[in-house]
Amino acid sequence: GEDVEQSLFLSVREGDSSVINCTYTDSSSTYLYWYKQEPGAGLQLLTYIFSNMDMKQDQRLTVLLNKKDKHLSLRIADTQTGDSAIYFCAEIHRDDKIIFGKGTRLHILP
Amino acid sequence: GAVVSQHPSRVICKSGTSVKIECRSLDFQATTMFWYRQFPKQSLMLMATSNEGSKATYEQGVEKDKFLINHASLTLSTLTVTSAHPEDSSFYICSAAGTATREQYFGPGTRLTVT
Numbered sequence: 001g002e003d004v005e006q007s008l009f010l011s012v013r014e015g016d017s018s019v020i021n022c023t024y025t026d027s028s029s030t031y032l033y034w035y036k037q038e039p040g041a042g043l044q045l046l047t048y049i050f051s052n053m054d055m056k057q058d059q060r061l062t063v064l065l066n067k068k069d070k071h072l073s074l075r076i077a078d079t080q081t082g083d084s085a086i087y088f089c090a091e092i093h094r095d096d097k098i099i100f101g102k103g104t105r106l107h108i109l110p
Numbered sequence: 111g112a113v114v115s116q117h118p119s120r121v122i123c124k125s126g127t128s129v130k131i132e133c134r135s136l137d138f139q140a141t142t143m144f145w146y147r148q149f150p151k152q153s154l155m156l157m158a159t160s161n162e163g164s165k166a167t168y169e170q171g172v173e174k175d176k177f178l179i180n181h182a183s184l185t186l187s188t189l190t191v192t193s194a195h196p197e198d199s200s201f202y203i204c205s206a207a208g209t210a211t212r213e214q215y216f217g218p219g220t221r222l223t224v225t
Binding site for chain 1: 153156
């Protein structure tokens with residue numbers, strides 16, 4: 001099937017690291033994305049990783065890719081209240097269609 | 111990064127009327143634009159892919175006569191919801207893909223409420 005799987009909810013204390021996991025389906029996906037959606041807003045591209053990379057770091061964000069297991073993760077270091085949002089994992093197919101996961105709602109505890 | 115705008119951001123219409131939503135790529139040319147629909151607390155569902163100058167390709171289960179898509183130029187695509195019903199109430203998001211990159215840039219979304 002075309003399901004991209006991710007857990008629906010994650011609760012993290014402010015200042016801790018958040019790790020959001022995702023499994024995707026298409027081993028030929030060339031790009032894998034993480035999008036952030038704040039309440040009532042559209043999608044914001046956070047970061048992406050090319051399929052021939054294992055890791056990508058961008059300030060507080062670290063993306064890890066395990067191509068063998070089709071597993072993608074997003075780590076947010078020093079989680080802040082402004083990180084509270086829904087995070088979507090997505091893969092792009094050869095025809096440029098993006099398949100999204102259902103989104104992980106990140107809740108920040110004080 | 112590239113900017114994609116949508117207009118209007120919110121619209122309320124009566125049942126039976128038609129509503130047009132515009133998607134514009136502001137600083138790049140988009141040969142391909144995508145239209146998504148998002149139900150509350152759910153993921154995005156791809157509705158259709160539109161290529162400039164040709165007919166849109168609709169995903170299975172999406173009625174092409176109800177959701178009319180026009181991609182008249184490299185910077186503008188429109189989605190018209192015809193004869194809207196309350197079940198069409200949703201958040202509609204477009205994205206645009208540049209010619210040089212496979213990255214897609216998303217618009218801010220349009221919230222449609224049909225009363």
